Amino acid sequence: MRYKFIILILIQIFILTGIILYREHWIKTGTKIILKTAPIDPKDIFRGDYLLLRYHISSLDLDKLNVREDFKKKERVYVSLEKADDIWRPVSVTKAMPSQGIFIQGRVRSFSESSRWEITVQDEAGQIVNLSIAHSPKLRKEDHVLFCIDSERNVLAFFKDLEKTCSSGAPVQGIVEDVNPVNFRRLDIEYGIEKYFVEEGAGRGIEGQRELMSEVSIRRDGRPIITGLYIDGKIIR
Amino acid sequence: MEQRRDKPSHDPLFLNKLKREIEEWLREGLIDEPLKDRLLSRYRFIEDTGQRAVPSRLITTLSVLGAILAGLGVILFVASNWSLISRWGKIAILYSSLILTYGCGYYLGYERQNYPKTGAALIFAGSFVFGAGLFLISQIYHISLHYPNGVLAWSLAVMPVAYLLRLRTLLSLSIVVLLVWFGMEASFQVIEDERVYMHYIFLYFMAGITLWSIGLMHRDFLSLKTFSGPYIITGVVVTFLSWFILTFTDAWQNSGQNELLIFFIVITGLFLLSIAFRSLAGDNERLWLIESISLFILIAIVFYLSVSAGNFSGSSLRIYVILSNILFLIVTLGVMILGYIRRYPAYINTGLLFFVLFVFARYFDIFWEMLPRSLFFITGVLLLLIGGFMLERKRRKVIRQFKEGTDAV
Numbered sequence A: 001m002r003y004k005f006i007i008l009i010l011i012q013i014f015i016l017t018g019i020i021l022y023r024e025h026w027i028k029t030g031t032k033i034i035l036k037t038a039p040i041d042p043k044d045i046f047r048g049d050y051l052l053l054r055y056h057i058s059s060l061d062l063d064k065l066n067v068r069e070d071f072k073k074k075e076r077v078y079v080s081l082e083k084a085d086d087i088w089r090p091v092s093v094t095k096a097m098p099s100q101g102i103f104i105q106g107r108v109r110s111f112s113e114s115s116r117w118e119i120t121v122q123d124e125a126g127q128i129v130n131l132s133i134a135h136s137p138k139l140r141k142e143d144h145v146l147f148c149i150d151s152e153r154n155v156l157a158f159f160k161d162l163e164k165t166c167s168s169g170a171p172v173q174g175i176v177e178d179v180n181p182v183n184f185r186r187l188d189i190e191y192g193i194e195k196y197f198v199e200e201g202a203g204r205g206i207e208g209q210r211e212l213m214s215e216v217s218i219r220r221d222g223r224p225i226i227t228g229l230y231i232d233g234k235i236i237r
Numbered sequence B: 001m002e003q004r005r006d007k008p009s010h011d012p013l014f015l016n017k018l019k020r021e022i023e024e025w026l027r028e029g030l031i032d033e034p035l036k037d038r039l040l041s042r043y044r045f046i047e048d049t050g051q052r053a054v055p056s057r058l059i060t061t062l063s064v065l066g067a068i069l070a071g072l073g074v075i076l077f078v079a080s081n082w083s084l085i086s087r088w089g090k091i092a093i094l095y096s097s098l099i100l101t102y103g104c105g106y107y108l109g110y111e112r113q114n115y116p117k118t119g120a121a122l123i124f125a126g127s128f129v130f131g132a133g134l135f136l137i138s139q140i141y142h143i144s145l146h147y148p149n150g151v152l153a154w155s156l157a158v159m160p161v162a163y164l165l166r167l168r169t170l171l172s173l174s175i176v177v178l179l180v181w182f183g184m185e186a187s188f189q190v191i192e193d194e195r196v197y198m199h200y201i202f203l204y205f206m207a208g209i210t211l212w213s214i215g216l217m218h219r220d221f222l223s224l225k226t227f228s229g230p231y232i233i234t235g236v237v238v239t240f241l242s243w244f245i246l247t248f249t250d251a252w253q254n255s256g257q258n259e260l261l262i263f264f265i266v267i268t269g270l271f272l273l274s275i276a277f278r279s280l281a282g283d284n285e286r287l288w289l290i291e292s293i294s295l296f297i298l299i300a301i302v303f304y305l306s307v308s309a310g311n312f313s314g315s316s317l318r319i320y321v322i323l324s325n326i327l328f329l330i331v332t333l334g335v336m337i338l339g340y341i342r343r344y345p346a347y348i349n350t351g352l353l354f355f356v357l358f359v360f361a362r363y364f365d366i367f368w369e370m371l372p373r374s375l376f377f378i379t380g381v382l383l384l385l386i387g388g389f390m391l392e393r394k395r396r397k398v399i400r401q402f403k404e405g406t407d408a409v
Helices: A002-029 A202-206 B002-006 B012-028 B033-041 B044-052 B056-080 B087-111 B116-140 B148-165 B168-189 B198-220 B222-245 B261-280 B288-307 B314-342 B345-370 B373-404
Strands: A031-039 A050-055 A059-061 A076-084 A087-094 A102-123 A128-133 A144-149 A155-159 A170-190 A195-197 A212-218 A224-231 A234-236
Touching: A002 A224, A002 B087, A002 B116, A002 B148, A031 A102, A050 A212, A076 A170, A102 A144, A102 A212, A128 A155, A128 A170, B012 B033, B056 B087, B056 B116, B087 B116, B116 B148, B116 B168, B148 B168, B168 B198, B168 B222, B168 B261, B198 B222, B198 B261, B198 B288, B222 B314, B222 B345, B261 B288, B288 B314, B314 B345, B345 B373
Parallel strands: A031 A087
Antiparallel strands: A031 A050, A031 A212, A050 A195, A059 A170, A076 A087, A076 A102, A102 A128, A102 A170, A144 A155, A144 A170, A212 A224, A224 A234
């Protein structure tokens, strides 16, 4: 019985070792890319001891990407990526695995008709700036507003009280020229890299960060694994 | 170690059963007094160990609790020092605690044999460390999508250890983890709205029946009989629990498209296999054929309901609910009667529990609107007190009779 017991325990150890070696091989041999990310709700960053990450490729505007296909929930999809300024951005979504280029595999979380609001603002220098916001901003023409925006010109917050300051994002102050709702076909995708486990309490430093970068290793079939998180240009693993 | 091979199981429960059997053999004249003594002397070491380890139930409970706490301690230690310990450090802690707990458990319980309960508890803890290890690895590599495979690996890797060392607590752990995996894997496959839970009820209903039948199969083979309890108890409880939900009109939903068909087919396949094995066993229990046919009809009905993408509304819903209630009542009573005939306390206890739950649920459903509130509660309390008292008295009497070895029916 002793030997049978040892064999069974060895099998358990092999299972653990197998998973570790498989993941290590994936990290070593996969293509490294950098994706832009943000904690889903920066005010409530911790749910348990992991960060919930949302990527700029987590929600895609299919109309912008010129994708006409319809998708089903939990369907496997491949998002082709192209590098621009060190960050990889989405260029297309397909159901079949692309034969070339860099792509990431995910599963459809939801496929729906959605809306966003395009805001045209004349800034203090007289320049016209086009901004975008996910929810109805309830702004009118001629309103004087301070917007806090990210690098993609998405509005993170706005204030009609101009005395306020942006806690995150870049400030843009100006007069609203136009607000238009835009309907688009939205595809939400889950890639399996949405959780980043950290030590309890260690996320406090990350809390203020609106924009993080994830280093991801992609396997040949597009499946990703997180290998690190960039905070202020410094990588933590 | 070579000596050990000659020694049979050292499970005290086994010894108790054996003693009762031997008395029976003696009465029937199959064996004589000297042979009885020789047979019992083979197992004397269990008694010696047992006497030293009194009260054994308390020790088992404490050991299992201790084992779970030790396992949790390892996880918490790693979790609270997450960034201080390198990736390979975490893995090293995991491997060393795994080998240490298993090694100590085996040495104490099976090599030296003087601490069987502590040994079993440490092996139980080792299985927890293994499960914790699977999750630790998922954390180290930040895996968040489709990790049910890890849960399945946990259950399947622990099960052979339970069989080899004849540990029923470990088998129970493996079965419960397997049931959790079922739910996780199914929720990964179901594409529909998360609010539709009907698939899961059917899934667990069928899984319960299959576990139950696998347990009965174990009972028919002498070498596997020890393992029947965990299967039968979880099986009966899961079956009745899922079914109990379906005795409420409001619980039924239109299940729509069925993505779990493959699950239902596999579960039914396993069920049929267990029935096939049962029919191969030479020494079947009384009424086994009726029992197997009833379970077969039950699983066939649930299979039909789950794949027919039923439209459970209006008059068809009424019929389903009425049939579900009548059948539930018949089956709980049937299980109790079978328990009396076979002197099987697990059947009587679970049957009785769900029978009482059922009576109360229907009492609330039917009389809540009809009776004035005060009368409703007074009648309810009286029903509860008198019914509960009588049932409990009867139950205790029957189980005592089983233990004394007299005929119960």
